[in-house]
Amino acid sequence: MHLNLVELALRGGEHYERAFALEVEPILLGGASFQVSVPEGVCVAVDRVTGGYLVKVALTATVYGPCMRCLKDTRLEVVAEQEEFAPTAGGQWDPAELSEFITDLVVDVDSLAREAVVLALPFQPLCSEECKGLCPHCGADLNLGPCGCEGVEPDLRWEGLRGLLERREEAE
Numbered sequence: 778m779h780l781n782l783v784e785l786a787l788r789g790g791e792h793y794e795r796a797f798a799l800e801v802e803p804i805l806l807g808g809a810s811f812q813v814s815v816p817e818g819v820c821v822a823v824d825r826v827t828g829g830y831l832v833k834v835a836l837t838a839t840v841y842g843p844c845m846r847c848l849k850d851t852r853l854e855v856v857a858e859q860e861e862f863a864p865t866a867g868g869q870w871d872p873a874e875l876s877e878f879i880t881d882l883v884v885d886v887d888s889l890a891r892e893a894v895v896l897a898l899p900f901q902p903l904c905s906e907e908c909k910g911l912c913p914h915c916g917a918d919l920n921l922g923p924c925g926c927e928g929v930e931p932d933l934r935w936e937g938l939r940g941l942l943e944r945r946e947e948a949e
């Protein structure tokens with residue numbers, strides 16, 4: 778979806794607002810793929826201000842993917858919002874200061890909305906803040922109870938020494 782700001786024919790101080798249906802490509806995070814669903818679409822608001830346009834997107838996305846600790850399928854509600862400024866005289870601006878989602882006063886609504894979701898996602902999506910994760914020894918889901926490995930911490934220093942000894946035996 779592309780929205781041409783000029784075609785909105787807004788005069789100074791005027792406001793435009795509309796909801797658009799939206800499909801968001803899966804987002805990769807920590808090596809895992811997260812499906813994004815936006816059933817209510819994205820709300821785009823535009824304000825004609827001095828020197829340009831203020832463009833704001835707001836959406837509520839449902840994000841599906843693995844919990845980063847226990848890998849269980851997890852569903853997150855993400856409320857995302859992002860605002861960009863598009864100057865009418867964009868040619869006089871340093872390109873680095875211009876929104877990468879607005880080219881010649883045309884807004885790439887899908888990419889802007891996707892970016893808003895990416896920024897609103899937690900760094901580490903979890904099924905719950907209290908998730909205990911998987912046992913590093915046997916892989917059991919510790920949310921279901923203790924696995925019986927407790928106290929069997931392998932001592933990595935001895936692992937290294939054992940490796941050395943084995944190699945020496947092979948050499949002899």
Ligand SMILES: [Zn+2]
Nearest residue numbers: 844847904908
């Ligand atoms: Zn979890």
Ligand SMILES: [Zn+2]
Nearest residue numbers: 912915924926
């Ligand atoms: Zn275990």
